[in-house]
Amino acid sequence: MLSSSRGLLEPQGYTFLLPPPGSRVVADVAVMPLPGSPEWAAYRSTRIDARGVVSERDPWLALALAVAYPKRGFTRLLVGVDPGGSCGVSAVADGVVIYTGKAPCSQVGGLVSWITSWVPHSRLSVYIGTGPGYPEASLSLEEAGVPYMEADESETSDPAVPGLARHAWKDRDLRASTLIALLGAYRRGGRS
Structure with a gap:
């Protein structure tokens, strides 16, 4: 850990x-x-x-x-899911990428529930891309009772993504899930 x-x-x-x-x-x-x-x-x-x-x-x-710190939690938690052969999952808490990981798409609902259990937050937004694992990942989120919004995946796997994301997360799926979370919120005008 x-x-x-x-x-x-x-x-x-x-x-x-x-x-x-x-x-x-x-x-x-x-x-x-x-x-x-x-x-x-x-x-x-x-x-x-x-x-x-x-x-x-x-x-x-x-x-x-x-x-x-010094707060006892975060105002906003964004979770991005990149559904491919497996699912990349990233959690962004008040602008800090606090978790990245991968899971089978059939288990992504449990992973997102686990993340939200240990990251104290006031507002939660979960964004899921529409890649090939979408049907399985969305069903897993629904079964876990996790509300989500579909996010446009365009530009999340592009090699010309913003420098920080491209260099800090060399794994394409984790980079894409981070960008899905950030772009999902941005494209909705910051609304959850």
Whole structure:
């Protein structure tokens, strides 16, 4: 989880540090292990100098809260689904790409439900492209009770997409799902 999140968030300006136990940490936000856990025993002597400290049982929720700090969540969560042979899925929380992954299109509803369970948000918009896996992915979203909107997939796989998306996400499906989320919201004038 840490390595995949690090690879996704560091290009967006976030820094991850895993200090040696007993050291001093200066940071905007520190994610600390739960009291009583084996990790807590190792890190309880670490001196933390941070504006915010997050400690949650669910490491994904801890990550989301650290990214959202100082707020306790995000205003808007956009999820993009690129339905191909498998589905690329991306979550964009207040402009930060907080998750990317792939799943069989028949399981994308469960994946989107899981993402929305650990990313605290006020508004949710799920956009799905109309690629070859659309029938299976849309049925999976419906069965999971996830409302969605169809999104125009044009320009999402084009090699001339905006520089950040093209260089930060070399995987074509993950790049497309990120752009589906962003362009879906943009093309609807920012409305959910």
